[in-house]
Amino acid sequence: MHGxxxxxxxxxxxxxxxxxxxxxxxxxVWEFGGTPEEGETVEPSxxxxxxxxxxxxxxxxxxxRAMLHxxxxxxxxxxxxxxxxxxxxxxxxxxxxxRRFVAESEAxxxxxxxxxxxxxxxxxxGNRLGLERGDRVLDIxxxxxxxxxxxxxxxxxxxxxxxxxxxxxxxxxxxxSALGLTRSVSFQVGEAGHLPFxxxxxxxxxxxxxxxxxxxxxxxxxxxYRVLKPSGRFGFECExxxxxxxxxxxxxxxxxxxxxxxxxxxxxxxSGFTDIEIEEMWEESRAFYPTGPxxxxxxxxxxVNVRIVCRKL
Numbered sequence: 001m002h003g004x005x006x007x008x009x010x011x012x013x014x015x016x017x018x019x020x021x022x023x024x025x026x027x028x029v030w031e032f033g034g035t036p037e038e039g040e041t042v043e044p045s046x047x048x049x050x051x052x053x054x055x056x057x058x059x060x061x062x063x064x065r066a067m068l069h070x071x072x073x074x075x076x077x078x079x080x081x082x083x084x085x086x087x088x089x090x091x092x093x094x095x096x097x098x099r100r101f102v103a104e105s106e107a108x109x110x111x112x113x114x115x116x117x118x119x120x121x122x123x124x125x126g127n128r129l130g131l132e133r134g135d136r137v138l139d140i141x142x143x144x145x146x147x148x149x150x151x152x153x154x155x156x157x158x159x160x161x162x163x164x165x166x167x168x169x170x171x172x173x174x175x176x177s178a179l180g181l182t183r184s185v186s187f188q189v190g191e192a193g194h195l196p197f198x199x200x201x202x203x204x205x206x207x208x209x210x211x212x213x214x215x216x217x218x219x220x221x222x223x224x225y226r227v228l229k230p231s232g233r234f235g236f237e238c239e240x241x242x243x244x245x246x247x248x249x250x251x252x253x254x255x256x257x258x259x260x261x262x263x264x265x266x267x268x269x270x271s272g273f274t275d276i277e278i279e280e281m282w283e284e285s286r287a288f289y290p291t292g293p294x295x296x297x298x299x300x301x302x303x304v305n306v307r308i309v310c311r312k313l
Contacts, residue, residue, distance in 0.1 A: 003295065006303050014243060015123040015286050022068070023160070025145075027237065035200060040054055040198070041082055042129065046189065047122045047204065047239075051201065057063065057090045060070055060145070062188050068082055068085055069082075079272060087090075106146065106175065106179065109144065109146040110122065110146045110147070110150055114146070114209070114210065115141065115147070115209035115237070116208075116237065116239075116281060116284050116285055116287075116305040117237065117284040117288075117305070118130065118250045119146075119147075119150055121208070121237060121281070121284060122146075122150050122151065122208065123150070123154055123206070123229070124307070125206060125235050125236075125307060126151050126154060126155050126206075127294055127307075128277075128307070128309045129156040129204050129206070129233045129235045129309060130233065131151060131157050131204060131310075132155060132156065132157065133155065133156030133157065134156075134157070134158075135155070135158070135203040135204055136157070136158050136160070136189065136194075136201070136202050136203050136204075136283040137151060137157050137158065137159045137160070137203065137204045137205070137206060138159075138160050138161075138162065138197070138201060138202045138204070138205045138206070139160070139161040139162070139205075139206050139207065140162055140192050140195075140205065140206070140207040140210055140211070140220070140224070140236075140310040141162075141163055141168070141192065141207050141208070141209070141210025141211070141220045142161025142162060142163050142168075142169075142172060142187060143161075143163060143168050143172070144168050144171040144172045144175060145161050145171075145175060145176055145185065145187060146174070147182055147206070147208055147289045148160075148161040148173070148176075149176060150184050150274065151206070152181060152184040152185045152212065153181070156184075157182050157184070157203075157204075158185075159184065159185050159186075160185075160186050160187070160188065160197075160202075161185070161186070161187040162188050162189070162190045162192070162195065162196075163187070163189065163190075164192075165189075165193050166189050166191065169187045169188070169189050171186055172187045186237045187282060191212070191218075192207075192211075192214055192216075192220040192223065193216045193219035193220050193223060194219075194223065195224075195226070195227050197227045198226060198227070199226050199227060200227070200228070200229045200230070200313030201227050201229070202227050202228055203228075203229055203232055203233070204220070204228075204233040204234070204235070205224045205228060205232070205235075205236075206234075206235050206236060207225065207236040207237070207238070208236065208237045208238075209239075209300075210236075210238065211236055211238040212259065214256055217259065218253055218267065218271075221267055221268060221271045221273075222271055225271050225272055225273065225312055228250075228312045229312075230312060230313075231311060231312060231313075232311070232312045233272060233310075233311050233312075234268075234309070234310050234311070235307070235308065235309040235310075236307075236308055237281070237305060237306065238259075238305065238306065238307075238308075239258055239285075239303060239304070239305050239306075240258055240259055240261045240264060240304065240305070240306045241258040241259065241260045241261070241302060241303055242260070242261060242280075242302055242303065242304060243260065243261075243262070244300065244301045244302045245258075245260070245297075245302040245303065246248060258303065259279075261278060261306055264278070264308060265307070265308075266277060268308070268310050272311060272312065272313055273310040273311065273313075274310065274311055274313055275309075275311045276308065276309075276310040276311055277308070277310070278306055278307070279306065279307040279308075280304045280305075280306055281304060281305040282298070285298050285303070285304050285305045286298055288305070
């Protein structure tokens with residue numbers, strides 16, 4: 001951590017982490033040895049405060065790994081337990097990229113850095129679904145809630161976001177509270193294949209940059225159909241393989257894990273959805289992937305982000 005600003009915070013798991021600030025409510029007391037004056041209370045900017053929180057979270061992760069190694073060395077943990085716990089710590093890069101998430105403005109979160117097409121794609125999806133005031137909308141894979149908040153602000157609907165990572169839900173709740181949107185936007189931890197909602201409880205379901213990652217796509221689609229009201233609308237955007245993509249012997253998924261566009265259409269139809277419309281987002285896909293293997297697949301016409309809207313019978 002920063003050597004000129006050493007303080008000590010005791011964490012609930014009894015590990016002490018050296019960082020530069022101490023939190024007292026929503027205010028901060030600097031500990032820079034008198035610069036500003038010793039004990040002076042100042043109001044930090046959001047970027048400063050979120051940067052400190054990010055430093056603390058990352059330091060906590062590193063301290064946890066060090067503690068695991070010590071417990072293994074002292075033979076308090078067995079090798080199998082050590083590897084299992086370590087795998088849990090590094091299974092998701094959220095903690096290591098948390099600084100970028102929390103330090104950026106709300107506008108930056110919606111501008112296309114975290115999902116293809118950004119805020120323009122989110123608004124277009126809402127328009128395609130005909131969202132309006134009074135609609136209750138479910139956002140699957142909401143992350144830290146940027147699109148959910150945008151839909152509520154733009155269309156006047158009520159949005160419930162769900163994500164399987166508690167860290168993302170915590171950040172989503174904090175941001176939503178800071179923006180004064182808790183009356184219209186809420187969040188829950190949950191799995192897309194086991195939605196914790198009653199049947200026929202949503203007017204529309206949306207998802208962006210999520211469904212292509214799900215191992216149980218069939219289960220998710222069945223759950224979406226269940227929670228939608230009669231004639232409810234479903235709209236999502238995800239990456240998909242085109243018919244030009246190389247076959248690897250599997251159906252309907254390719255080696256990349258991406259569904260073929262036709263497979264999505266077949267799955268939705270078999271699940272009872274009708275009026276299925278598919279839009280290929282080539283321009284947005286190229287903008288999101290300026291280089292790399294994904295861009296090469298896009299340029300060969302094998303991979304593209306798609307926007308799919310349909311309706312429950």
